[in-house]
Amino acid sequence: MELTNLNNKTILVTGAAGFIGSNLVMQLLGNNEQIKIIGIDNLNDYYDVSIKEWRLQEIEKTIAKHNDSSWTFVKGDISDKDTITGLFAEYKPDIVVNLAAQAGVRYSIINPDAYIKSNLIGFYNIIEACRHSYDDGAKGVEHLVYASSSSVYGTNKKVPYSTDDKVDNPVSLYAATKKSDELMAHAYAKLYNIPCTGLRFFTVYGPAGRPDMAYFGFTNKLLNGETIKIFNYGNCKRDFTYIDDIVDGIERVMKKAPERVTGEDGLPVPPYAIYNIGNNNPENLLDFVTILQEELVRAHVLPEDYDFESHKELVPMQPGDVPITYADTSALERDFGFKPDTPLRDGLRKFAQWYKDFYNIEEK
Numbered sequence: 001m002e003l004t005n006l007n008n009k010t011i012l013v014t015g016a017a018g019f020i021g022s023n024l025v026m027q028l029l030g031n032n033e034q035i036k037i038i039g040i041d042n043l044n045d046y047y048d049v050s051i052k053e054w055r056l057q058e059i060e061k062t063i064a065k066h067n068d069s070s071w072t073f074v075k076g077d078i079s080d081k082d083t084i085t086g087l088f089a090e091y092k093p094d095i096v097v098n099l100a101a102q103a104g105v106r107y108s109i110i111n112p113d114a115y116i117k118s119n120l121i122g123f124y125n126i127i128e129a130c131r132h133s134y135d136d137g138a139k140g141v142e143h144l145v146y147a148s149s150s151s152v153y154g155t156n157k158k159v160p161y162s163t164d165d166k167v168d169n170p171v172s173l174y175a176a177t178k179k180s181d182e183l184m185a186h187a188y189a190k191l192y193n194i195p196c197t198g199l200r201f202f203t204v205y206g207p208a209g210r211p212d213m214a215y216f217g218f219t220n221k222l223l224n225g226e227t228i229k230i231f232n233y234g235n236c237k238r239d240f241t242y243i244d245d246i247v248d249g250i251e252r253v254m255k256k257a258p259e260r261v262t263g264e265d266g267l268p269v270p271p272y273a274i275y276n277i278g279n280n281n282p283e284n285l286l287d288f289v290t291i292l293q294e295e296l297v298r299a300h301v302l303p304e305d306y307d308f309e310s311h312k313e314l315v316p317m318q319p320g321d322v323p324i325t326y327a328d329t330s331a332l333e334r335d336f337g338f339k340p341d342t343p344l345r346d347g348l349r350k351f352a353q354w355y356k357d358f359y360n361i362e363e364k
C-alpha cells in the first residue's frame, strides 16, 4: 500500500477549532515536516466556545514545537462563498479536509437552518472551489476528504454497517445533509475529476470532545447531582471511537486519493471513495457508563462514595433509536492497513482527566 507523504503540502482544514479538526491539525503538525496548514472555523456557539478557544491554544502550543511548519487560522464561515473562493485563491491547497458542519441529530429539529447553511451550502462552496482549483491548467486540489456520518445508516437493521448497504432512508435532517454531501461529491468527482473520499465517523469521544454528546452530558449531570437517562435499559450497543484513532485514520486516508482513471467512454470514472471509521467492536451502553463512572472517580471528578444507582434511570428506547450499531471497517483495513484500537477505558481515562483540568474541579 503506497501512501504519499504530506511533507511540504498545503492543507486546508475546515472546522479546525472543532473536536476532530483541532486534533487533526495537531496530528499533522506532529507527524510531518514543512507542512502548511490553513484552518477555518466560524467559532459558532452551538456549544461552549471556550472549548474551541482552548483547542486553538493547544494548536498554538503544538506549532511552537514545529517551527518548520506553518499554521494560519481564519475565523470565517464556509457558507460564505467569497470567503472560500478567497481562501483557495490565496493558499491553493493541495489537500482539503472538510470537517466544518452543524453536527448533532437532535438540534436539527430546533435549528434546521444551521444544517442547510453549513452542511449543504458550505459543502457546496468547498467542492465548487475544488472544481475551480483546476482552472487554467492549474494542478489544483489533489484530494478532498470530507466528514460524513454513521447517521446515514438511519434505522438499518443489518449490522455491522457496511458502505455497500443502501442508505436512502435518513431519519434526521442531519443525516439527510450528510448523505447529500456524499451525492454531491460523487457528481463532482465524475464531472470534474476531483478525487474525493468521504468518511463516515462513528461516535467519536475523547478529551475536549463535544459537550452535546452523551458521555460529556452524563458527566455534567452526574457532577451536578442530576439523573442520567439510559435508553433501552442500557441494552444498546454502539461503536465508540477514540479521537486519536480517528485522526490517525484521517491522516492515512489523506495520503492516498482515489485514482483518476478514464473509463471506456473516454470520460473519467469518478475518483470517489467512502469509508466507515469506527471501532468494529460495539460496546454495551451500560458497560460504557460503568467504565465512565469508574474513571470519573479515579480522576477525582466524582467522590469515591458517589451514589451512582440513585442518579441513573433506565428507560425504554426512544422512537427512531436502533438497539445496535457498529461499523464494518474491513475496507479501511484493506486499503490503509488501519483499525482503531484504543480500549474504551484508556480513552475515557483521558477524557476524565481532561475534564477535571479544564473545569478546574477540586479534588473529590
Ligand SMILES: NC(=O)c1ccc[n+]([C@@H]2O[C@H](COP(=O)([O-])OP(=O)(O)OC[C@H]3O[C@@H](n4cnc5c(N)ncnc54)[C@H](O)[C@@H]3O)[C@@H](O)[C@H]2O)c1
Binding pocket: 014, 015, 016, 017, 018, 019, 020, 021, 040, 041, 042, 043, 044, 052, 076, 077, 078, 079, 098, 099, 100, 101, 102, 103, 104, 117, 118, 122, 147, 148, 149, 150, 200, 201, 202, 203, 204, 205, 210
Ligand atoms: N464527533 C462525532 O462523533 C462525529 C460523528 C459523525 C460525524 N461527525 C462529523 O465530523 C465533523 C467534525 O465533527 P466534530 O465532532 O469535530 O464537531 P465540532 O462541532 O466540534 O466541529 C465542527 C466545527 O465546525 C465549525 N463550523 C460549523 N459550521 C461552520 C461554518 N459554516 N463555517 C465554518 N466553521 C463551521 C464549528 O464551529 C466547529 O468548531 C462534522 O462534519 C461532523 O458532522 C462527527
